[in-house]
Amino acid sequence: MNLRRVLLTTRRILQQLRHDPRTIGLLLLVPSALIGLLAWTLSRRPSSFASIGPQLLGVFPLIVMFLVTSVITLRERTVGTLERLFTLPLTKGEFIAGYAFAFGLLAVVQSMLVATLSYTWFGLSHQGIPWRIGLVALCAGLLGTALGLALSAVAHSEFQAVQFMPAFILPQLLLCGLFVPVGQLPAALRLIADVLPMTAAIHAIAPWQSTAFYTGQFAIMVAYILGALAAGAATIRRKTK
Amino acid sequence: MKRGKITVDVAELRVVREGSEILHSLSFRASEGELIGLLGPSGSGKSTLMRSLLGVQVIAGGALQILTKPAGARSLRGKLGYMAQGSAVYLDLSVEENLHYFAGVLNEPREEVARVLEVVSLTSFARRVVSSLSGGERTRVSLATALLGSPPILILDEPTVGLDPILRRDLWDTFKKLAESGTTVLVSSHVMDEAARCERLLLLRDGHLLFDDSPTNLLAASKSSSYDDAFERLIEQHS
Numbered sequence: 001m002n003l004r005r006v007l008l009t010t011r012r013i014l015q016q017l018r019h020d021p022r023t024i025g026l027l028l029l030v031p032s033a034l035i036g037l038l039a040w041t042l043s044r045r046p047s048s049f050a051s052i053g054p055q056l057l058g059v060f061p062l063i064v065m066f067l068v069t070s071v072i073t074l075r076e077r078t079v080g081t082l083e084r085l086f087t088l089p090l091t092k093g094e095f096i097a098g099y100a101f102a103f104g105l106l107a108v109v110q111s112m113l114v115a116t117l118s119y120t121w122f123g124l125s126h127q128g129i130p131w132r133i134g135l136v137a138l139c140a141g142l143l144g145t146a147l148g149l150a151l152s153a154v155a156h157s158e159f160q161a162v163q164f165m166p167a168f169i170l171p172q173l174l175l176c177g178l179f180v181p182v183g184q185l186p187a188a189l190r191l192i193a194d195v196l197p198m199t200a201a202i203h204a205i206a207p208w209q210s211t212a213f214y215t216g217q218f219a220i221m222v223a224y225i226l227g228a229l230a231a232g233a234a235t236i237r238r239k240t241k
Numbered sequence: 242m243k244r245g246k247i248t249v250d251v252a253e254l255r256v257v258r259e260g261s262e263i264l265h266s267l268s269f270r271a272s273e274g275e276l277i278g279l280l281g282p283s284g285s286g287k288s289t290l291m292r293s294l295l296g297v298q299v300i301a302g303g304a305l306q307i308l309t310k311p312a313g314a315r316s317l318r319g320k321l322g323y324m325a326q327g328s329a330v331y332l333d334l335s336v337e338e339n340l341h342y343f344a345g346v347l348n349e350p351r352e353e354v355a356r357v358l359e360v361v362s363l364t365s366f367a368r369r370v371v372s373s374l375s376g377g378e379r380t381r382v383s384l385a386t387a388l389l390g391s392p393p394i395l396i397l398d399e400p401t402v403g404l405d406p407i408l409r410r411d412l413w414d415t416f417k418k419l420a421e422s423g424t425t426v427l428v429s430s431h432v433m434d435e436a437a438r439c440e441r442l443l444l445l446r447d448g449h450l451l452f453d454d455s456p457t458n459l460l461a462a463s464k465s466s467s468y469d470d471a472f473e474r475l476i477e478q479h480s
């Protein structure tokens with residue numbers, strides 16, 4: 001892995017986004033706007049916002065980053081630039097890492113923005129520590145990027161890539177405890193829910209838990225991020241069949 | 242003309258895609274300093290052959306040696322300049338941002354970008370975003386990326402499509418100069434008239450190599466006055 005080529009790739013992706021201010025705007029503002037809207041709808045029930053708000057901080061970045069990453073990497077294959085890069089001294093690992101850094105950086109900005117706005121403007125009062133919520137939002141964004149990279153290699157068109165969102169993200173949303181607490185799920189579903197990354201994100205936000213519990217939840221998320229990045233590197237092929 | 246070392250050695254190459262054979266036992270060799278035209282109608286297998294040489298296509302049989310290494314070898318990456326059909330550059334980047342990225346991956350200095358822009362006459366377009374350029378201009382951006390670092394082998398897939406005649410002539414002059422300096426240049430086209438610009442022709446049809454010789458010998462052998470007629474007669478002979 002050559003760091004110089006990774007960073008060149010990161011810079012190139014950020015340059016691409018700079019030429020597309022609307023995408024950057026959507027990427028950074030949509031999660032914040034959604035949380036703001038939620039705060040507004042629950043303005044007469046502040047205790048509900050205090051419990052649901054932080055949980056959604058772990059959900060929105062995942063969805064947004066997943067969509068953006070899968071479409072932009074897929075475009076790289078359909079336009080032919082990926083094949084072109086593979087005739088040059090760039091490895092699959094460097095390519096994936098370049099994307100992970102670029103979108104990881106965006107995820108940092110996005111999560112800081114959404115967490116800051118939540119605690120100030122939207123009036124979030126939560127017993128958790130703000131930096132932990134920011135960290136969860138960051139992990140969720142990174143996970144969205146990693147899953148997007150892995151699945152874009154399997155999708156044949158941008159249309160399919162977008163369809164992966166309901167297929168891979170929405171089941172997690174149903175199981176993560178947002179609608180029904182994980183403890184009240186049927187036993188089989190509970191087993192699945194406990195090892196899903198979105199559940200881990202929501203557990204990591206919950207207040208009054210032990211350090212060991214939080215560490216475990218972050219470990220689950222990091223394992224998924226690394227696993228999805230490795231799967232991305234494995235599913236992208238240098239040679240076409 | 243004096244020929245240099247053999248740079249490309251294709252022996253009984255077979256490519257199968259989605260169950261059907263696209264290239265049928267193709268063999269040819271190319272040397273340093275050769276300018277070769279790969280001609281044939283669309284769908285004849287030109288791009289597949291080029292992509293096989295680059296090592297980005299899975300092959301079903303035969304052997305491909307590039308600079309005495311098997312095609313696709315790690316040490317060959319960056320040794321073959323490739324211009325893909327349909328531009329294959331980042332449409333949402335400016336011309337120079339594209340070139341700086343590819344030059345960076347190749348570890349070439351920044352001055353190399355100015356040099357290749359000059360060769361394809363795009364210097365004044367350096368700051369334009371590629372998506373705002375015409376098809377012919379995009380093609381030249383892609384060609385410029387292939388020229389970065391003056392690789393010993395150039396594989397150019399339809400580089401003159403959609404260009405005006407003057408620019409086309411200039412580019413062919415560039416290809417000739419590159420060949421004279423020792424580069425092996427393989428240029429594909431579906432326009433038969435471009436045959437006259439090459440010193441050697443490979444004619445491909447339905448994945449078969451129908452002809453491998455000079456353009457003058459093509460006209461003589463088929464007793465034709467135009468390259469289109471010559472190709473037509475060649476097909477009749479083979480079917």
